[in-house]
Amino acid sequence: MSPAARIAVTGLGVLCSVGDGVTEFTESLRTGRSGLSAPGPGPAPGPAFTAPLRDFALDRSLDALRQLPAPLRDLALRTARRSPLPVQAAVTVALQAWQQAGLHEVAPPGDRTGVVVAGSNLTERYTEDSRARATPNPAYLPARYALHHQDTDHVATLSRVLGITGEGFTVGGASASGNVGLVSGARMLAVGVADVCLVVGALSDLSELQIRGFLTLGAMAVADAGNGGPGEHPAAPFDTRHRGFHPGQGAACLVLETEESARRRGAAVLGRLAGHAIALDGNHLADPSADGEARAMRAALAAAGLAPRDIAYVSAHGTGSPLGDATETTALRDLFGEAADGPWVNATKGLTGHCLAAAGVVEAVAVMLQIREGFVHPSPGLDKPADPGCRFSGPVAARTDIAFALSNGFGFGGINTSVALAHPDT
Template identity: 65%
Template sequence: MSGPVADGRAVVVTGLGVLGAVAADPGDLSVALRAGRCALTAPAPPADADRPGVSWPAFTAELASEDVPKRALDALPGLPEDLRTAARRTALRAPAPVCAAVVAALQAWLEAGLDRTAPPPERIGVVVAGNNLTERVTEDGRTRAERNPVYLPARYALHHQDTDHVATLSRVLGVRGEGCTVGGASASGNLALAHGARMLAAGAADVCLVVGAMTPLSQLQTRGYLTLGAMAPAHGAPVRPPAPFDAGHRGFHPGQAAACMVLETVASARLRGARSLAGLVGAAVVLDGNHLADPSVDGEVRAMEGALAQAGVSASDVGWVSTHGTGSPLGDRTEADALRKVFGTGDDGPWVNATKSLTGHCLSAAGVVEAVAAVVQLRGGFVHPDPGRREPVDASLRFTGDEPRRARGGFVLSNGFGFGGINSAVVLAHPQV
């Protein structure tokens, strides 16, 4: 987004959805956030754990099984029968991550009241956050085909493409407007929110579903992150996962979740009588001119200041910051430095928390998951705790600690930073500010 928009095309949030290891729906997410319920557990070692050079994650937040999204779809309450039939016929044949995206989208669709009244299908768009979403599908397909070529699923050529998410959502929900995937590594979620907001502000759609796609990692991806030093290894791991920005951090802990946020123009929401849950009032995406994994204070500062400027609010108006907060020593230190530059220090600054301390790092979906979590907290008037932070890396920032805090003010800034110098931030506002 490049500047303020006319009131009628201002962007509001009218629906939320989430399905993951930490919560089965937005209501469950609210309970988990307030309680500081952490979904991270230590996984079992791989079968080849004794081989030289083999490592695995210290902690993960994974679905109990691949059947969870299918069971969630069957159990989804309040779903009109025709929509349930379309979802079952399409999503139950899809890979588990696509089915999870459909469940999250349907939750948001129902909360927004789009099952009762909606713009024409041509005025509804969908943006899916993420890139390299299907490497696990490719890895599993290769394993099956190597055993016997006839084991390769007939729809593999469709399922191995990221756009399978967009196509399946379009089919289930009858979306006929603009649709695409938006990739920016771990910044993908915020990029998708920015793209969806721009679509509405430009008049290309009246409603846009922004979906963060769950990404089960392949073995190769997992070992790649471990080799890079970005993911916390099991070797030498503590008994409990340290929270981001704790001195004991050793890298990120992967998490699994799909999330959806329905964005809508104010004019469309008023016409439909839809309730505004929050406003998406600012977004910024900037590059570092860097192709590596090392972050930049300057880039992160420019993203945060850009989002605040577009929102028309000052740093002092922000009640709390939902950090990128991965648990990477360099990443946490860089973001802490950037936060100090933007917000200063002291007891009058914003609260600082990191949803990844509870959900794990949901990778491409992280920005959407954390935006949903931010709106849940805005609605509930609290800022979630971060259990597991015993020794903050920067004592000058107002980390929430072990207890939830009272939300101050009506604005939250949510960060998302990706490999290759991709920096993003979005500003969400309470509907009454």
């Protein structure tokens, strides 16, 4: 990639159980504040712990963006106030990132701006709820159901609110969707079809059927498997008590921009997307492959022109699945060696829960904040690592300079991804 096409990060947005905006999210990362809690008894064994959004309101979140012009804020509210929760969350994080990037003041033409929404099957909860409303009487079906039940409603709404008239689409890669979105956005810029691209990790608002499916598969930690009882604390990813993932609600956005465009606009560069890779396993099931994960990390390093020794920190995929955690630590040790010689490792899902389609973008925001602030967030609940061969973060934040980091995302069906993120001064 030519220097003119180097990919800068100029804006960040995040909405999850431990933060509405980067300021609150940064403090939660620094202190290791977890959004996980036991959801309480239900009609059937359910998730052991969840990390839902708490008290989210679109108007309140938009009011917090005080630099946004009032017409833009009002347009966003009018457009999305009756949209499903995932679309409202997407608008919120996109506007947070839009404001930080200064795009409300100086932006390229609309046809030089693109948007990628990471995630698929995002509206099953909305569909399930709409079916329940419409079954007694079809007249109760929402008038815009045919629009809202499609994942592309995210793209269309963001296009309307932000005046984006360049390329836009959704991408899916199961739990690797966020990283697939970042790769797709970077490629959009690299081939020259846009100067700025918003990559939005879409909130997964799980339906009861989706929750039951994850529990049946054994991927989600169930409350009757020694988790979620009174007084219990959730096990962190990579701890010997792990029993599966804890679902979290979250959305996030990165503004990716060519460095040439950032210079023209006078935008502050927060960091860089230095390299990326996607590697498939040739597998349609849920079991991961250490070889595939290591191949993705090596390819991301090669794309960035980096060696393993250059990486100071790895944001692990780390879902809390015993098999998944063991596979990833095997891949990490294969690439980086044993703990004393390797980079710091943590898993943001231990704080936010598993944000599923949005996880890769939420975690990329977390990595960028830790690079900028010079720390690695704690791993509460990682009391006894199942594999001591990695340099896991401890109960408090570790101060460290991070020039380069990797952020991993691995999805069902053997979809392995890794992105290399860099300090702006590299």
